[in-house]
Amino acid sequence: MSTDAVFAALADPTRRTVLDTVAAREGITATQLAAGLPVTRQAVAKHLGVLAEAQLVAGERAGRETRWRATPAPLTDAIAWMANVGAAWDDRLAALRDSATPARGSRPPR
């Protein structure tokens, strides 16, 4: 829900790798994830916890192991925020361009 948690979750590179891997290999376990990473299983478990709190992944216990899957829907908000900053920047740029060349060329907006 909160973009705050999403951005915070994506801040760590290891955590991004975890999310990436979970997205690629649905149903993967923490132990399997840790096998391909230079950190311990517990570290991975913590990362998964953070990602889960940001609702970017979800885990389901199946017997003695926990299967994880990606739920990247909250990324939409983060992308929207970034696009907005870019848009604001483009507006500035457009305004600058428009004021620099008020006439000439294509017709002014509106």
Add this chain to the structure above:
Amino acid sequence: MSTDAVFAALADPTRRTVLDTVAAREGITATQLAAGLPVTRQAVAKHLGVLAEAQLVAGERAGRETRWRATPAPLTDAIAWMANVGAAWDDRLAALRDSATPARGSRPPR
């Protein structure tokens, strides 16, 4: 250049506000930014430093003050990374859907 720095820079909410404001008001100074935030000018200066290192903003000294402007081009890489995760997830979803309903409805891809 590195998406690492970009994601790290966007992790802090205050820093995101700073970037947002700089994008909206080109040529703003650190002191002006701090006036609209609940932190000191030095804190803002640090945030601008982090954002500058991620190449999301750039400052230019003009007399005794430093004007800041947004350079949000690196956001593209970050957005691309997110889109990729979402795409991988969609692929999984598509594969799941395809395997679940191999026939019927619209023709299968390829």
Add this chain to the structure above:
DNA sequence: ACAACATGCAACCAAACGGTTGCGGAAAGG
């Protein structure tokens, strides 16, 4: 029943982080 395996929880630790205060120096304005 028992050994092997996967997980979760808790404590602990060093480093990074966000923030502050204090100070020194350069530009503007009187």
Add this chain to the structure above:
DNA sequence: CCTTTCCGCAACCGTTTGGTTGCATGTTGT
């Protein structure tokens, strides 16, 4: 010339963070 203003640098501080080790619990297979 002197004061004001804006800046950058450095030191310091409490909290968060990424990581570890150790242990207790539940599950699977023989």
